[in-house]
Amino acid sequence: MGINELNINLGERILEINVITYNIHHGKGIDKQVDLYRIAEVIDKSDADLVGLNEVDKHFSKRSLYEDQISWLANQLNMEHAFSPSISIKSKNSTKVRQYGNALLSRYPIVTKKSHSFNYIPGLVEGRSLLDVAIQINKQLFQVNVTHLSLNPFLHKMQTDFIVSKHNKNPHPIIIMGDWNMRPGSRGWRKLTRSFQDAWYTEGIGAGHTYPSHRPRTRLDYIFVSQNVKVVEAKVLTNMSKASDHLPLTARLLY
Template identity: 25%
Template sequence: MICVASYNIRKSVGTDWRRDPARILDIISEVDADVIALQEVDRRFGSRSTSLSPEMIAERTDYFAISFGVREQSLGWHGNTILYRKGMTVLDTMTLTLPALEPRGAVLADLQRGDDKIRVIGLHLGLVDLWRRRQAQSVLNQLDVLDEALPTVIMGDLNQWTTEGGCLAHFAENHQVIAPGPSFHSSRPVLNFDRIITTLDIEVTASGVHKSDLARRGSDHLPVWARLKINAVAAGMAQSA
């Protein structure tokens, strides 16, 4: 069993408009997932410096951060990064460039814990429906040409207002699309912006939204999570196909 989560941290700026990285790390520890995809980890302007330093993450939590930033002071690729629990092994990483009016990208990490291997993609899709659909299809196309197929989780802030259609239709063709629950706005969540999507060789045993008092103050999004069970037989067939 592996627990995954996704969290748009809004550059560590909370609903009280204070930038508080320590609070974000406390929320991440509350969620207690094995792998966490973060969005908006880097500041938007200037040097694009990260709001969460890798050293602070390692010191204050049970996680390591994968650095995808092309700038020395950045952690994410277009704001996206992945945290993994200490004790897991990183097998491979890569960045995905997505078509967009404004810069957008996704990050990928192949991870292993024990005998389980899992591919994790973290992303943050655009605000315009046409570009969200193009970005979803681009992610799927780039996954299709990878040499090795692995049980895969795609998660992040999809910015999709509707409960179906749009970019969700592309993902739903050959994946499970999980809506853990309303996660935006954190003060009164009504929108399912944050989603978790899996290949069919993964069973989702539970999912939800982390609604602690601290999380309601930490960002304008709440973290979402899912507990996953990898179907070893189906995964083996996919890898040999």
């Protein structure tokens, strides 16, 4: 669908943006099958303009047939893409670096992209990172982040503090999404919602549980937006729950 330019009072024009955040579990569904076609179908049917993805493999291992998953999805869906490695492994038997991390698909031009490493204790805990991308929508820049935070409370706090301080004086509208490994009302959630809107908390109906996909009972996946972005709707998609161990979360935004 893309962005709709809506005419409102006094001839003012606003942008409508559909976003989705989805932990794809390297394409492995609850039936233990790795099938990127299912992931692509979920994204395609969501009609999203911006897609934040977690647990994406890039030549990582046999579990995903060494596929560059984000390039495959971008080609399949005809979208631009960016990738942020949380884990990078050099192999003696290949010139390709084995990577795993966060990614973004976009229907609109990606102007800049940067990866911030959250590997404060290399080798002791799973690597984490923040994908930081600037998107050009008409003449407006949007700052879009995708992340997957640590289960360790100390590291989670450091990562959350970094994200909040990074955007403290950002003049552009901001969208931050991903698997946050936290619960609503937690210390990290309270810190984030002092600066940003939780899309589900603002406009979602019900609990908003996204994990586990076959019987969701926890809200781990979030879309946060700056105060100058209006959240119109937030939904959890349940129509293809077997495609991953998480359900995708979507939000319709106006700016």
